[in-house]
Amino acid sequence: xxxxxxxxxxxxxxVKIIPNFSLDKIxxxxxxxxxxxxxxxxxxxxxxxxxxxxxxKCRIVPPEWMDVxxxxxxxxxxxxxxxxxxxxxxxxxELTKLLLNHAxxxxxxxxxxxxxxxxxxxxxxxxLRLSADSFISQQEAHAKLDNLTLMEINTTRSFLxxxxxxxxxxxxxxxxxxxxxxxxx
Amino acid sequence: MFITDIRKEFYxxxxxxxxxxxxxxxxxxxxxxxxxxxxFHCDQVQYTLVPVTGWQDLGTAFLEHKEQxxxxxxxxxxxxxxxxxxxxxxEDSIFFICDTHRPVDVVNVYNDTQVKLMIKQDDDLGVPSxxxxxxxxxxxxxxxxxxxxxxxxxxxxxxxxYDEGExxxxxxxxxxxxxxxxxxxxxxxxxxxxxxxxxxxxxxxFELAWVLTKDTKDMLWWAIIGLTxxxxxxxxxxxxxxxxxxxxQRHVSRHNHRNEDEDNSLSIDCMRISFEYDLRLALYQHWxxxxxxxxxxxxxxxxKLWSMHGQKKLQEFLADMGLPLxxxxxxxNSMDMSVKENLREVIEESxxxxxxxxxxxxxxxxxxxxxxxxxxxxxxxxxxxxxxSTEKDDSPGDNFIxxxxxxxxxxxxxxxxxxxxxxxxxxxxxxxxxxxxxxxLILSQGPFLYCYLLEGTPDVxxxxxxxxxTLLCKYLLKAFVRSTRNKRCKLLxxxxxxxxxxEKRTVIVLGIPPESETSDKKxxxxxxxxxxxxxxxxxxxxxxxxxxxxxxxxxxxxxxLDALITLLS
Numbered sequence: 001x002x003x004x005x006x007x008x009x010x011x012x013x014x015v016k017i018i019p020n021f022s023l024d025k026i027x028x029x030x031x032x033x034x035x036x037x038x039x040x041x042x043x044x045x046x047x048x049x050x051x052x053x054x055x056x057k058c059r060i061v062p063p064e065w066m067d068v069x070x071x072x073x074x075x076x077x078x079x080x081x082x083x084x085x086x087x088x089x090x091x092x093x094e095l096t097k098l099l100l101n102h103a104x105x106x107x108x109x110x111x112x113x114x115x116x117x118x119x120x121x122x123x124x125x126x127x128l129r130l131s132a133d134s135f136i137s138q139q140e141a142h143a144k145l146d147n148l149t150l151m152e153i154n155t156t157r158s159f160l161x162x163x164x165x166x167x168x169x170x171x172x173x174x175x176x177x178x179x180x181x182x183x184x185x
Numbered sequence: 186m187f188i189t190d191i192r193k194e195f196y197x198x199x200x201x202x203x204x205x206x207x208x209x210x211x212x213x214x215x216x217x218x219x220x221x222x223x224x225f226h227c228d229q230v231q232y233t234l235v236p237v238t239g240w241q242d243l244g245t246a247f248l249e250h251k252e253q254x255x256x257x258x259x260x261x262x263x264x265x266x267x268x269x270x271x272x273x274x275x276e277d278s279i280f281f282i283c284d285t286h287r288p289v290d291v292v293n294v295y296n297d298t299q300v301k302l303m304i305k306q307d308d309d310l311g312v313p314s315x316x317x318x319x320x321x322x323x324x325x326x327x328x329x330x331x332x333x334x335x336x337x338x339x340x341x342x343x344x345x346x347y348d349e350g351e352x353x354x355x356x357x358x359x360x361x362x363x364x365x366x367x368x369x370x371x372x373x374x375x376x377x378x379x380x381x382x383x384x385x386x387x388x389x390x391f392e393l394a395w396v397l398t399k400d401t402k403d404m405l406w407w408a409i410i411g412l413t414x415x416x417x418x419x420x421x422x423x424x425x426x427x428x429x430x431x432x433x434q435r436h437v438s439r440h441n442h443r444n445e446d447e448d449n450s451l452s453i454d455c456m457r458i459s460f461e462y463d464l465r466l467a468l469y470q471h472w473x474x475x476x477x478x479x480x481x482x483x484x485x486x487x488x489k490l491w492s493m494h495g496q497k498k499l500q501e502f503l504a505d506m507g508l509p510l511x512x513x514x515x516x517x518n519s520m521d522m523s524v525k526e527n528l529r530e531v532i533e534e535s536x537x538x539x540x541x542x543x544x545x546x547x548x549x550x551x552x553x554x555x556x557x558x559x560x561x562x563x564x565x566x567x568x569x570x571x572x573x574s575t576e577k578d579d580s581p582g583d584n585f586i587x588x589x590x591x592x593x594x595x596x597x598x599x600x601x602x603x604x605x606x607x608x609x610x611x612x613x614x615x616x617x618x619x620x621x622x623x624x625x626l627i628l629s630q631g632p633f634l635y636c637y638l639l640e641g642t643p644d645v646x647x648x649x650x651x652x653x654x655t656l657l658c659k660y661l662l663k664a665f666v667r668s669t670r671n672k673r674c675k676l677l678x679x680x681x682x683x684x685x686x687x688e689k690r691t692v693i694v695l696g697i698p699p700e701s702e703t704s705d706k707k708x709x710x711x712x713x714x715x716x717x718x719x720x721x722x723x724x725x726x727x728x729x730x731x732x733x734x735x736x737x738x739x740x741x742x743x744x745x746l747d748a749l750i751t752l753l754s
Contacts, residue, residue: 055226055227055229057227100452105452105455110454111452111454
């Protein structure tokens with residue numbers, strides 16, 4: 001899967017905006033949105049929020065978890081635990097990037113948030129790499145990965161699967177029997 | 186017709202239609218175009234952008250697009266000539282003109298249907314009143330023909346008495362008409378004699394954005410650049426500049442207070458505009474201080490840096506400030522912090538001693554990211570250099586697009602490229618000025634000064650473009666006024682001619698008003714050039730939107746000049 005596809009899926013998440021125009025309820029295939037009244041917060045998917053923001057028709061309210069203290073706590077928790085801790089949102093990385101690129105003037109302390117989210121990401125990816133490494137070296141049959149987000153899985157998916165395929169081929173080559181060799185080739 | 190409510194009469198009309206944007210090739214127009222494009226993107230208006238460099242371009246662009254578009258928006262072109270006469274549009278074409286060229290042609294002002302001017306009426310326009318210039322011609326003709334037919338059918342006796350009365354009245358009417366016409370000619374002559382510039386187009390369009398509450402810091406920055414362009418190319422008086430800076434300063438404070446307070450500081454990547462009372466040295470933060478002092482017209486003319494004496498004075502000046510030569514000659518960013526700290530105040534104090542009272546000027550600067558800091562004048566110089574770049578492969582359309590791109594924040598390499606080109610241009614100007622003064626190339630022709638750049642002059646290709654030539658001309662006049670001892674010559678205007686196109690053997694001729702402290706920047710050369718060209722039937726092309734810039738065949742140069750001399754003396 002391409003990272004841009006993951007970002008596309010992340011854009012379906014809901015975020016709160018404060019529009020400056022008025023519009024009646026709109027009926028889209030994915031669901032109903034609105035009605036929009038100036039100054040009153042309304043929940044919309046991220047793709048619409050970003051489009052409206054770029055056309056200067058709304059102000060984006062940062063999600064609750066996008067706050068310096070909360071993210072600091074999550075980061076400390078992540079660093080202490082060996083396994084993966086629950087994430088603030090299943091698409092936390094993509095949402096941070098999208099919102100901070102397009103609406104950083106609506107989000108207070110944007111630079112610190114960016115640094116904190118990057119720290120959390122780095123810690124989790126490091127744990128993922130360690131886990132993958134031990135999985136392969138100790139030839140375990142299964143691993144338990146709770147609380148991983150799609151983007152993190154995506155970073156390691158192609159590499160891990162290719163590696164496991166290669167190892168399977170190498171191992172099955174060591175087995176006696178010509179039919180396996182012909183299979184492999 | 187003047188537009189009073191720019192939102193209802195312009196934007197609401199235009200937002201539902203496809204629009205053709207015809208933009209003149211100058212920085213102010215580019216900035217206004219950028220702001221308008223941003224507004225159009227917000228509201229998803231379909232538009233076509235056409236850069237135009239002169240009246241012929243405007244005509245061809247109009248012909249190409251008149252089938253498909255009803256609404257035309259003209260930026261910095263079209264106000265000072267009778268537009269309907271020149272373009273011959275259909276009945277339903279509407280023209281919205283946002284132009285700084287004054288005086289606005291009277292037909293454009295009094296046309297109620299097709300020509301809408303986005304110009305504030307409190308800009309001192311001095312348009313003559315309607316009755317002074319226009320009069321119903323029909324009554325005249327009707328009465329005369331009516332009288333003649335009456336005269337023919339009456340019996341002769343009565344007719345004679347009737348005729349005498351009639352004849353007297355007709356003579357009276359004709360005399361009144363002649364008087365009225367003479368007064369009209371005089372009024373129009375006074376009105377159209379001097380050419381000058383009004384409020385920046387970028388500022389007018391920014392006000393539109395503000396009224397729509399869609400103004401952003403980017404748009405405010407472009408408005409600032411538009412105003413600074415008028416200052417750098419000496420199009421407006423200092424008073425007007427200061428007034429406009431005050432207006433923009435209010436907008437800047439409004440934007441700065443909107444988002445920032447103690448707890449929630451803005452991300453470093455956001456654009457921050459700040460008011461600066463900064464030095465009048467071109468590009469000094471992207472160059473070394475020494476180079477910048479040598480190549481800025483203000484300092485160079487005050488020190489007379491084309492002479493040895495001037496160079497020595499400069500060294501004294503630097504020593505007086507306590508700035509070591511090694512520091513001053515290296516890139517500004519690499520100078521020691523201790524030297525940079527109070528640089529502006531130190532320079533101001535010392536320059537007061539050397540007779541440069543206003544080395545500091547009010548302007549704005551912008552910060553975004555950690556290392557990007559630009560002053561408005563830096564961006565103006567860079568964009569002007571890109572717009573008029575004389576590299577071999579660049580067509581005017583390409584240059585326009587490149588210059589337009591360098592105004593947006595995401596194209597920083599282009600901006601830096603422009604700054605490098607601008608440095609070369611400023612150095613070329615400095616060297617040309619030095620050589621002209623030292624070889625006494627400026628001659629007094631009686632009512633004006635005249636300078637001709639020969640074809641072999643280095644960098645003469647740069648000066649075939651109007652903006653670069655204007656800068657050179659103004660710099661040259663300032664330098665000449667400083668270096669000459671002849672008191673009368675100091676009050677004369679300057680005409681400069683430079684080769685424009687070598688194959689077609691044409692020169693570009695430009696005239697600027699005399700240099701003075703309280704100059705009102707009003708230029709009378711437009712009309713003078715027209716009259717001189719007519720009287721000698723020289724082959725000229727009055728293509729540029731500024732009527733004081735024309736193209737002339739090389740062979741007709743001498744007779745054109747002679748005609749000018751007789752005209753102006």
